[in-house]
């Protein structure tokens with residue numbers, strides 16, 4: 001086979017010629033603006049030149065991958081891309097995006113320290129912890145976050161680790177195996193410090209869950225300190241072997257009371273516990289409020305999962321040909337409506353949730369600045385509730401979409417999608433636990449519906465970020481398709497939100513009237529009403545914020561395509577709610593359901609000539625994507641063959657034994 005023979009697949013460049021917009025302008029828009037894009041490109045170029053960042057084409061052993069992640073982490077710090085994550089926030093967020101797209105394990109290695117550990121320290125600590133914060137910012141310590149225990153994950157208030165204030169010291173104990181800390185990322189091998197959550201015990205009284213910062217390893221010898229046992233959680237799928245998830249047991253580990261993260265509370269020298277929390281709820285929001293930071297970041301993981309699923313799936317489907325009209329040429333599989341249905345919704349989700357996420361991160365940064373300045377206004381209290389409610393449903397929605405998009409893209413790429421060098425299964429496994437950490441998705445969703453129920457009950461019909469303003473609208477049933485798809489979808493969602501909110505409220509009241517306790521009533525009303533309520537709240541906010549972001553775009557051609565992309569996202573999200581819209585009486589007869597389906601199909605068709613150029617604008621560079629099927633040159637077959645040829649086999653290493661077995665079998669048959 002001559003190496004210069006034409007590629008058997010279709011050409012990606014032919015697809016690119018069909019786009020109606022300028023690819024360079026679109027890339028600037030979808031990568032977060034000119035400044036951010038040039039920061040990202042600068043980091044990409046540095047990493048691409050460094051052989052340490054070349055992707056291996058095989059699965060590494062646990063030890064190999066840990067060492068590689070450690071070396072890459074060290075190199076990222078040496079390059080000095082960012083000196084102060086807080087002062088250089090734009091740069092830091094560009095770095096995190098690049099690392100996320102390059103290797104989730106490396107990104108986790110950085111964020112578990114910089115965002116999760118440092119975020120908890122900064123938001124729950126006081127001036128007592130200022131020196132440690134400085135050390136953390138300079139990477140003189142390595143931090144981890146230890147909340148989850150063997151027998152308690154979602155139910156954080158019932159964790160069992162005990163921190164007792166005894167004779168001027170804090171003493172940590174793991175009373176039984178169920179209380180051992182588990183899953184803490186960075187802990188198993190690297191961490192010198194940990195933010196640990198435990199039940200604070202003072203003078204025999206339990207004061208509830210509090211956060212503490214403790215040293216776990218000696219800074220010079222790196223050995224675990226007396227009273228602490230640490231180990232590894234073992235092998236994990238996807239890129240997670242690069243993350244040192246660890247366990248920790250306390251055997252009367254003793255340290256200074258300054259370990260208490262004492263925002264709002266204090267341990268006095270005479271052995272008492274004092275606090276200024278107004279309520280238990282207030283105490284919880286300080287101790288676990290830090291978790292909202294992580295959740296908003298994890299919305300971005302869902303976005304990235306959709307991005308890579310769309311990139312690999314669409315590029316491969318654009319070049320892969322199967323079947324064709326009678327006597328005609330074989331067609332690229334992307335020409336088939338069924339194939340587009342499997343891939344274009346993921347592209348629309350990557351772009352739409354990306355716009356939503358940009359706005360959410362900006363608003364959250366403003367919120368955090370106000371919290372850290374010590375503001376205590378009622379409006380900030382409302383904002384805090386809204387950040388919590390919205391992040392609690394958007395993190396689940398985004399990560400569910402991302403993981404499903406990768407699974408669908410893998411199958412949409414057929415058998416070759418299953419190859420390691422397609423990377424789709426590895427990426428699916430990599431994003432899989434984003435559905436679980438920083439709050440298991442199904443549990444989080446309940447917090448979003450609780451927030452909406454409580455706002456309605458208190459008659460609070462608007463919110464600082466505007467996400468609950470739908471409560472002011474009068475829900476109208478469908479009277480005919482008007483204007484563009486997005487307007488129709490938004491009207492349907494607003495009706496659906498009122499409907500599910502009222503239904504949940506009534507169902508709860510009815511159950512309580514029948515004598516059910518609040519806990520049981522809440523659980524029993526999840527499936528039919530509270531869960532869809534929270535999901536619809538996430539989706540409507542994503543659609544509204546995405547379209548707002550698109551309307552601000554100056555370039556008309558880009559804006560026009562992106563409106564269609566958001567339209568497709570809106571319609572594809574609404575489709576699964578058609579049953580509730582019909583059952584609840586929003587619409588009757590075929591018009592509404594038929595239009596939703598027809599509009600989605602027509603948008604998928606109209607976006608088909610645009611989609612290759614859209615993924616070009618979203619995709620990371622080839623060396624980071626490292627997918628034979630998803631490379632930007634569209635030479636999927638050549639990349640696969642290059643890998644296959646590197647594995648050419650003349651004779652198996654066990655050939656001698658195999659020959660002997662075959663001969664023995666022949667001899668037996670002769671007998």
Ligand SMILES: Cc1cc2nc3c(=O)[nH]c(=O)nc-3n(C[C@H](O)[C@H](O)[C@H](O)COP(=O)(O)OP(=O)(O)OC[C@H]3O[C@@H](n4cnc5c(N)ncnc54)[C@H](O)[C@@H]3O)c2cc1C
Pocket residue numbers: 112145146147148151152153154155182183184185240245433436437438439440441442443523
């Ligand atoms: C890769 C990875 C990294 C992690 N990193 C960290 C870390 O750095 N630090 C840390 O502290 N933790 C970490 N975690 C732990 C993570 O935060 C927990 O796994 C998560 O909070 C869920 O807790 P759980 O696993 O105990 O699940 P459980 O709480 O036991 O839930 C199990 C299942 O039961 C369901 N369920 C439970 N209660 C209800 C209910 N009332 N109604 C309906 N369904 C219910 C849940 O939806 C879930 O599907 C990590 C986990 C993973 C997988």
